[in-house]
Amino acid sequence: MNGGQIGNVDLVKQLNSAAVYRLIDRQGPISRIQVADVSQLAPASVTKITRQLLERGLIKEVAQQASTGGRRAISLTTEVVPFHSVAVRLGRDYVQFSLYDLGGKELAYESHELFYSNQSDLVAGLLTNLKQFVTQQAEKINQLVAIGITLPGLVNPTTGVVEYMPNTDIDNLELSDIIRNEFNVECFAGNDVRGMALAEHYFGASQDCQDSILVSVHRGTGAGIIVNGQVFLGFNRNVGEIGHIQIDPLGEQCQCGNFGCLETVAANPAIVQRVRKLIAQGYQSTLADKQHITINDVCSHALNGDELAKQSLVRVGNQLGKAIAMTINLFNPQKVIIAGDITMAKDLVFPAIKRNVENQSLTTFHKDLPIVASEIDKQPTMGAFAMIKRAMLNGVLLQKLLED
Numbered sequence: 001m002n003g004g005q006i007g008n009v010d011l012v013k014q015l016n017s018a019a020v021y022r023l024i025d026r027q028g029p030i031s032r033i034q035v036a037d038v039s040q041l042a043p044a045s046v047t048k049i050t051r052q053l054l055e056r057g058l059i060k061e062v063a064q065q066a067s068t069g070g071r072r073a074i075s076l077t078t079e080v081v082p083f084h085s086v087a088v089r090l091g092r093d094y095v096q097f098s099l100y101d102l103g104g105k106e107l108a109y110e111s112h113e114l115f116y117s118n119q120s121d122l123v124a125g126l127l128t129n130l131k132q133f134v135t136q137q138a139e140k141i142n143q144l145v146a147i148g149i150t151l152p153g154l155v156n157p158t159t160g161v162v163e164y165m166p167n168t169d170i171d172n173l174e175l176s177d178i179i180r181n182e183f184n185v186e187c188f189a190g191n192d193v194r195g196m197a198l199a200e201h202y203f204g205a206s207q208d209c210q211d212s213i214l215v216s217v218h219r220g221t222g223a224g225i226i227v228n229g230q231v232f233l234g235f236n237r238n239v240g241e242i243g244h245i246q247i248d249p250l251g252e253q254c255q256c257g258n259f260g261c262l263e264t265v266a267a268n269p270a271i272v273q274r275v276r277k278l279i280a281q282g283y284q285s286t287l288a289d290k291q292h293i294t295i296n297d298v299c300s301h302a303l304n305g306d307e308l309a310k311q312s313l314v315r316v317g318n319q320l321g322k323a324i325a326m327t328i329n330l331f332n333p334q335k336v337i338i339a340g341d342i343t344m345a346k347d348l349v350f351p352a353i354k355r356n357v358e359n360q361s362l363t364t365f366h367k368d369l370p371i372v373a374s375e376i377d378k379q380p381t382m383g384a385f386a387m388i389k390r391a392m393l394n395g396v397l398l399q400k401l402l403e404d
Contacts (some may be wrong), residue, residue, distance in 0.1 A: 149179070211334050244328075287301050
């Protein structure tokens with residue numbers, strides 16, 4: 001019984017510290033009185049928590065504007081510069097690293113090829129590259145507080161165990177523990193698209209709303225759903241496999257085994273493959289002379305008036321719109337964000353998405369619903385950093401730093 005009691009006391013401590021830190025981070029400069037007021041914690045508790053945060057260097061005092069007589073009000077803001085983290089984006093054949101301070105400022109970036117077909121190659125390659133990056137950045141790193149990793153596949157974000165990855169044999173890979181033991185810092189792992197949705201909420205296009213859906217069109221098609229400011233995860237910690245909504249029962253076979261999934265139409269490889277196929281069948285296109293067609297080629301030729309490229313992207317918009325309409329009916333978001341190279345041609349793609357959303361979702365749900373391009377698309381490691389930020393705001397990492 002006693003153990004449970006102690007656990008509860010620790011949890012309360014963690015939640016209260018997090019509530020204070022979150023307010024200072026989100027609304028600072030803010031005075032202690034305002035913190036007590038908004039958090040509804042006793043002023044004595046706020047004083048105690050802010051003292052601990054000040055001693056650890058996680059917040060600092062700043063003098064506010066001169067008051068109308070009497071003492072100048074002292075306000076609090078978060079201190080982000082001395083605390084560093086490494087954010088890792090693991091792809092199917094590459095790995096990207098960034099060094100961030102706690103405010104989300106990127107201080108260094110590197111990208112490497114990384115080929116792996118099994119779990120041990122993946123871990124060995126990741127560790128080698130990660131050690132190299134940390135060593136190279138040693139002069140810039142003051143206090144390394146965490147490492148964050150996002151990857152395609154199913155990850156339990158609480159335990160950091162990877163349960164599945166496309167194209168790789170994975171057997172409950174305890175990724176967070178492996179990294180934690182190797183570098184002696186906290187490690188947070190999660191799905192890349194869900195991480196991106198969170199990053200968009202903290203730093204990007206959905207900062208202004210509590211409920212949003214991010215749809216990423218990359219090598220596959222995935223979605224990250226934010227409900228009430230939190231990543232919506234569901235029972236087995238993974239929700240948002242929008243790429244496997246069947247939109248054409250007579251379509252191509254998908255890697256998941258089914259036919260006509262959204263991913264077989266609205267993912268970069270599928271788009272390029274279809275353009276190539278049509279050109280081979282004799283359709284006219286300015287892309288016909290190109291040896292290697294990329295998704296960026298399709299977008300730029302479409303914007304320059306190539307009819308085949310234009311039609312291809314409108315078709316993608318239509319199919320995306322159908323799948324997005326279903327998620328809108330289920331989740332009623334305040335905003336839909338599209339990420340991926342196709343946003344280059346958003347003038348062609350977005351109207352097609354909108355048209356299908358309007359035809360296939362409830363009017364009250366899609367009325368005045370903004371469909372916008374991602375703002376953090378060009379910072380691929382931001383999703384991994386967002387998980388570190390979340391661990392500060394919910395107290396998990398914050399408490400570890402206070403106990404150090």
